[in-house]
Amino acid sequence: MVAEPIIKTINLKCQYGPVTALKDLNIEINKNEILGIIGPANSGKTTFMRSLNRLNYLNPSYSQTGRIIFEGKDIKQIPDSQLRKKIGIIFALPQVLPISIFNNVAYGPKVHGITNKSVVEEIVETALKKAYLWEEIKDRLDLPANKLSGGQQQRLCIARTLAVEPDVILYDEPCSGLDPISTAKVEDAMRELKKYYTQILVTNNTKQAARVTERCGFFLMGDLVEIEETETLFTNPKDKRTDDYITGRFG
């Protein structure tokens, strides 16, 4: 029996002004899986992710057709703030707000109306533990967040997203600015989070996709070329272009 996918796109087409970024995307994402998205620059990976929580609309020239179904509902019917609470995103570079570690994580609960101090403290602690950061920083929660190292900042961003209790977490090349050890820590956090969340990982690093993901899609020039079990995709790709990309012949 196959469960209903948590996210499904139907003929999704995305454009920035006259430029088409995604041509005609039909993709299904299952609950609690880690889906990898690989592909060269300008292949539409980031556009795909940011279409899921409507962040693309921050760009005034953006337009899209087709449908995106989230938990059985067209996302057009969900208010932006509700949708973005359910579908969190981690950006490429660690982007913390210039406030304390605690307040970074508490920001989300605060805007969603949680004011009780002890409740917020508990949410912050839980989120930081889930993001594997608690042990490192539990004594200095009042420190400005940008004093942390890059890897710590990125895990702080994960904690900040977790604090609003999303169902889906999107990662937009989350380790592109990180050293290998920090990267490993972020990846550990992702594996651990699999129990509770559906995760989508866009990455330029094919090895990372192979390490972390269960299923993996290959994007090229706005097309989804192939989507397979990660192992199959990397060992026995059907499409020649996928093979060329993962063996490093282009891209």
Add this chain to the structure above:
Amino acid sequence: MNAAKVREKVAFTILGLITLLIVLPIVLTIIYVAKNGAGTVTWEFITQPPRSGMREGGIFPAIIGTIVLIIGTMLFSLPLGILSAIYLVEYAKDNLFTRMIKLSVVNLSGIPSIVYGLFGFTLFVVFLKFGTSILAGSLTLGIMSLPVIITATKEALETVPASFREISLSLGATRWQTIRYCVLPYSIPGILTGTVLSLSRAAGETAPILFTVAAFYLPRLPHSVFDQVMALPYHLYVIATQVPNMPARLSFATGLVLIVLVFLMNLVSIFLRAHYRKKKQW
């Protein structure tokens, strides 16, 4: 020394001289005014109304008048200016209409102040029947200050990194929450600077208050916003040109008080800005 270093030295010297050329007239003016007026600025001068056809006594009503006008201007132009700028930067879509508004704002800041004075007179004093009053004068000065406040606020908002807004929105915050928590706290120093600059300019203007509020001679203090008041710049104009046999030291002293008042306002803004800067961490 090689040629490049010599050229650099020459360029720096020239730039330094140009800077001096700009600063010098200001410094000389202040020194000149202070030298001729300082002796006259006594406690009596700043706390007593003028007497004997303004040739004696102090300028207390004019000081109070100017302060009242600054406060009135602020009450009107601050909320309106800051809210307009927030709308233009954070909400307005980029279309012909908003581009026209932005263009008008830029153009309005270049309009001579006497035009604002006549406009205020026609609209507030005559048409809306406020009469020559604090209300009419404050509104006129407020309209004159708006373009500067809007421009300064706009620039301050635009310097806040787009990523802050993106983070906040991505966590499910509404647009207003994003502005309130992630944009305004980081743009307050810039907004303050622009606002105080425009208010101190308003404090020193004569033309906009000439027909709308300023009294030639009114030694009592105002009772309501529909009263006239004396104001420092206009009083200075009056005693310097309209009253025969006026001792020049009184004009200098009045000028000095006005300069000090404006300087104090700027000082407040510098302190506030330094205070908020300390919180800025990016």
